[in-house]
Amino acid sequence: MFPILLLLLPIVSALVLLALPGSISKRVALVGSILSLVMVLYALNTLRFDAASANLVYNQIWLSSLGSNLSFSIDGITMVLLLLTNILMPLIILSTFNREIHKPKAYLTFMLFMQSALVGVFMATDGLVFYIFWELALIPIYFICLFWGGEGRQRITFKFFIYTLLGSLFMLVALIILYQHTTNHSFAISDLYAAGKSMTFEQQAWVFWFFFLAFAIKMPVFPFHTWQPDTYTNAPTQGTMLLSGIMLKMGTYGLIRWLLPMVPEAVSAYSNTVIILSIISVVYASCIAIVQTSFKRLIAYSSIAHVGLICAGIFSYKAEGIQGALVQMFAHGVNVVGLFFVCDIIQRNAGTDTIANLGGIRSVNQRFAFWFLVIMLGSVALPLTNSFVGEFLLLNGIYQYNVWYAAIGGLTIILGAVYMFRSYQAIMLGTTSGNTLMFASLKKSETLVFVFIVFIIMVCGIYPKIILDISALDVLKMIMH
Amino acid sequence: MQLTNRSKQVADTKMTWLERIYLPGIFKGMMITLSHAFKKKPTIQYPEQKRAIAPLYRGQHVLKRDDNGAERCTACGLCAVACPAEAITMIAAEREKGQEKLYREEKYASMYEINMLRCIFCGLCEEACPKEAIFLTDRIVPSTTKRKDFIYGKDKLVEKMDQRIDVSVRQTNNLAEFKKNQSFAHNKL
């Protein structure tokens, strides 16, 4: 019931939006996304009190010849991501208010389609359906980047597309291999789990690496990250938000749902490698972030660092690690959207995001400086912000796996603080430059976005249990399994 | 204006089916040709049979002698001038003493040639001749295989005394009268 509603609601609102005149399309999209959010909250309520409710599962016979059914279900882990998606969507749509956007109808339609696809990815419990939604999510964002992106967008978006498609094709191979080992020729996730376990180590290894390639590219993890900074920089703000806030989580979610339980032997054999890669990506991205001159690029690299840590935490295969990963996914989603929104405002008002050319915004627009500060603090995992909980749990998980990894991974907090504070300092403090002199005051809708983001940052930081509780049970179940 | 009724009025009507398949027409045509097979053949077997020729038939030339056997031609060249095909050439010479028997006038043609391949037998030479020396006869120029054989010199043209050629048909009074009234270029001099 819920799954199909969540899938269809954005599409319905997109169709409504297409039918109505362009002047009110932003509002229609906002209403649609809020409706989805309400739906998710309702589903969350259901999950809380009746986890076995039939409403959380949807199963429809589909391609019986291929052994694939349209099956979706919502459990705790999924719920976290659904929540993230549906909370962020209204914010992202809200961030388009007061913006001149070329062909807003098409823009918003693509975003709503994107939302539907993302929700599908998080809910799918059928291999083929998962794959299809996984790819489907790529199309709208590709077009968003292609139409509304910056200079040289053809090449950059194409690189992004090819990268992700390469990964996902390998994932398809992995899925097919798994499928062929199922006893009853089915793509149902439970059957795939069973099949994965029944395979020899070598086969598992192939499947592992194929899956990992897809997820690693999506997240991205070093050395598959080269598409990311360019794309983030080049995409329109909302596109970047979608990419970094939600789409990136497809990779990490995939690790939790589709990789770890699927091929346990291979996971235990290769988790060390993966964690090392993740740690490298943490340190590497942080270091590069420090030397960035563009603020947007800086955020992009910081995102790599954060995701690296999440990945490492997941592969520690500890409840803490995975829980931490989930919380951090949520937190990072919110924070990074906030940061990109900040970046967008700076870019719009100052006409540049080169750190060196900015400065002294605080003296022009104090409110903005405040919102930025809070979000930045959340991003550097200050206690009482959402990230703190996540990073703490992640490091805890990694620590249980290997002390040294945790120690090196912990550097991210310091390095993150370095580049974040430095950039804050350079942008907001100091003397105003020609670019920042005329910094406009925030619009109502912008303030609204900041209020929400900061609210979430604070709530989750102070009372993380609301997130942790959603997934705790399912994570434990997974670990125990 | 229709003078005879031999011409057939052609009607450009659409052909009937029978006409369009042509077979009856072909059959009719075949019958016509076949019927000709049984008609009398108008062929004349030439060397044996000869066709009656017109009285004024213009054949091979002759250079006449007078009754004394002297050549009438005085090599005035009028025939050569008159000849539209330029078939006649001659060389004149003075009559020597003692040649009075041979040549009627003081001047005579020491060489006189007619190229029979060029000659069109129009008879203008005959008309032009003031001395009544050249005549066309009813003889036929025989065929040979060499070109030079067609260039008739005096040996062939001048009549032999023992075989005089009768040109009386050409010397009718009418003709004489006609010639007399002709205004020749030399008469005017």
Next chain:
Amino acid sequence: MEIIKGIPLTSYILLCSILFSIGAIGVLYRRNALVIFMCIELMLNSSNLLLVAFSRYFSDTNAQVFVFFIMAVAAAEVSVGLAILMMVYRNTKTTDIDALNKLKF
């Protein structure tokens, strides 16, 4: 004619193989579209001959009927092929296939 007793089938197979190869060489060697086409006919002909030989040695009529069809098809192909050639010649005034280079990538 008692050919079947004097000549082994292999001889025919070899003869046809050679004829076929000569045809193939011609197709590769020549540039004149007409001659290439003739060499293709030679190739068809070699398989015809081989089929007839097989038919004789197997006492099977089917192969001969097949040859009949091949001939029919060859005739049809020739008519179309020569029409194409004439059309090309009308436009290019040559039958040299190297002259046809409008389509290159």
Next chain:
Amino acid sequence: MMSQYLFYFLTFVAIFCALLVVFSKNPIYSALFLIVTFFATAGHYFLLNAQFLAAVHVIVYAGAIMVLFIYVIMMLNLNREVEPHKSTAIKIAATVCGCILGLVLVAALRETEMSAISEYSNPGIGLIERLGNVLFGAYMVPFEISTVLFLSAMVGAVFLSKKSIH
């Protein structure tokens, strides 16, 4: 005995003329040698007791196909000069390729043992009665369908030769 000599003679003629087809400079010589090759093949058909096919072969190939060829050659007035000089490298390459093909074929088929040769039981298979029965019996469908082939070839040839109206 006689037929063996005939076989070798015809084989020699066929191969020799086939080579000349390829290597004659003038297309019309190629065509004429091809005709001779066809006649040699027809001779082989006679040796193999396929009289009907032999006659049809002469009528179709020599009588129709090659006439068309020569007709076209004449119409296009293709003389020796028309064929441009081709680089020897390509020629050698083509010859080598073809020879390799021939070698492979010969090598592969040289050892062929016909295990299932039925007895020389049916001398009449090449007769027109037999062929007719088979053609209008078992091969009725292809016979009918080949009319479509002819129709399309006819329409196609006419279509291509027609002057386009513009």
Next chain:
Amino acid sequence: MLSPEIIYKIILILAVFTVTLVVAMWSTYAERKVAAVLQDRLGPNRAGPWGFFQPVADGLKMFTKEEFIPGTADKQLFILGPCLAMLTALMTGVVIPWGGDLTFGGHSYKLQITDINIGILYLLGVVSVGVYGIMIGGWSSNNKYSLIGALRASSQMISYEIAMGLALISLVMMTGTLSLGEIVHQQDAGWANIVYQPLGFLIFIICAFAETNRAPFDLPETESELIGGYHTEYSSMKLGFFLFAEYINMFISSAIIASLYFGGYNFPFQHSLGLEGNALSLVQTFVFFCKVFFFIFFYMWVRWTIPRFRYDQLMNLGWKTLIPLAILNLFITGIVIGFRNGFFQ
């Protein structure tokens, strides 16, 4: 080694060869004579009585004339052309039954060189090859008139071969055999095939005219348009070969027409004459030649009656009239045979 059979065959071949040549030779005489007669003339009458040795004189003239090959001609093919024309012309006579059986010393000999079971196909094959002589001759002369003549000849022959073949197929359907001997033999008992196949005969004879390049289908060699068509450049013996081949073709096609449609050597009431054996055969052969000579005469008769076609008319006649008619004839024949065999009951 040489069995009487083979000796007989050799003799027969030589005889047929000689007869063919002789007939062809005197056909040239006949042509002139017939032309003359139809045009109210006398025709040749100098060489021998009624000019009977005119062909000999002509032949001598041909032999003694200057041998000339144009400088731009393709030498080999220039020579090959007339040879091929002559060769194919002479090849046809092999399958024609010239008369009934002869009996010598208990052996029965057929007056037919070979009665192959695909006689008609053989005829078609040879006829279809016959065009090469003209094509090669015309092309190798390197003269545009010759080339046009050759092109005309080939397209004309190809076009009319189809109708001819279709007309023959009707006949073959009716008789059920491809052997000429058999076809002629069948006409012994019943009517001549012309009675059953009038349309087929008409088509066949028209096509035969076209195939032999005789008037009114003599477009390949029209004097007034193409000087001499494919043989413009030819002289002396090679020209003689071309002309000779044409007359041989005429003779052979007359023989074929006579055999296929007019009962061959059979004649009405032949068995009521009281003749037997060799005598009958000889009479039959005589009758056959009479028929043949009639058709040769017919050829000439037509030539001097009907004017030449225009080229488009020729093609229209071939493709738009004769072929559909031949197919119609085929169709009718098929239906009639079907009725006779009870297919429709």
Next chain:
Amino acid sequence: MNEIIIVAGLGILTLLAEIFNFKKLLMPVIIAGLGATLLISILELQGSISNSAMDANVLSMLDFDRFAKCFVILLTVIALFWVLINYNYFLDESSRADHLALILFAMVGGYCMVSYSNFVMLFLGIEILSIPMYVLAGSKKNSLRSNEAALKYFLMGSFATGVFLFGITLIYGTMGSFYVYDVRAKTTATEFALTPMFTVGVVMLISALSFKVSSAPFHFWAPDVYSGAPTSVTSFMATFVKTSAIAAFIRLFYTALPFVPDNFSRIFVVLIVSSLFIGNIIAVFQTNAKRLMAYSSISHVGFMLIAILFFTQATGVKALYFYAAAYSITTLAAFMVIKIVAEQSEGNDNISAFNGLVKRNPLLAGTLTIAMLSMAGIPPLSGFFAKYNMLFIALSQGYFWLVILAILASLVGVYYYFKIVIAIFTGVSVSTSSIQISFAQKIILIILTLLIIGMGLNGWVFEMI
């Protein structure tokens, strides 16, 4: 058999239309006839009506089994769409009756090729299909490119026919029969051993048929012919002809030589891999849309040939059928757009002609984009499922590295498909005038788009065969 009779009859009717001058009625009649053919073949498939005249003589030549019936339906659908798409083409063309008749006759060939049970019919089918195609490739008589396409296609096609015949001859020489089930019985018998003659024959057959399906390394003709021929004809070649050829190819192994794919798998693998790579990599450098489609079709053939490795199980045939259907519909849609666009820009069919198409006509742009995405194999479009099935087959046969290569190749493919997509959306068009299309064209475009999207999401095409 009914279908063959109807379509051949329609062809003759078309010729008669030229003579008796009822050209106006022609197109509706043809469309109705093809519709009737489709209906009949569907009814036959369901068993509602029996196939006419199926006596032993017919069955030994044409066997309308389920495979054949399904492919006949597919071919008819393709032809129907093709005729609808090119409706205008036939109204403008002066010799449209000839074109239509040739197309219809070619269809007869296609039907023979999917239903043969005797090598004679395979041979005749190929020729009946090829000869009209040779002609149609050259149907722009004054265009040098079209001429060249026709001549190349013809020469190489006849060469392939020669090879094909020699192959059949050699197979006949070892098997003693042209009847495919006889051959099958002999080749599957226990005492059967591969003789050199048979091997050579099979290799020749495979090469010739590879030529007909334009799989590398026998693909040389395809790009030239595709780009030289008129666009309508190219679309027919890329869909109908290709489908028939590939069906004939697999039917050969399905019926006559089932053991060949196992024993000759290396050959097929070479064909597949080279098609995938040559097709995709050369396509990257193309600037002409039709040429690009030609190379893309080569790569798709590479994918389709994968089915041959695994045809013994029903999945192989199913996958091929689905691939052929998806590919054909997608290609038809793509060519329809290419044709309309090229007509609007003075016959320019380079990729640059598509610059900014989205502004000139969003429907065309959308259809072409969907088609390109489908060809690139993006889910959930039908092209994805088609490729998915093929990869699935290859994996189940253990051709692991083949799958990897296929994936790499199709990634390269994504590049050039997206080149067009990028041109459509971000290119700066030379002409800003919008492209007008008729209502009927809109309907067809929408139907095709829906088919491309919907075919994969619904299993019935896959399950049909």
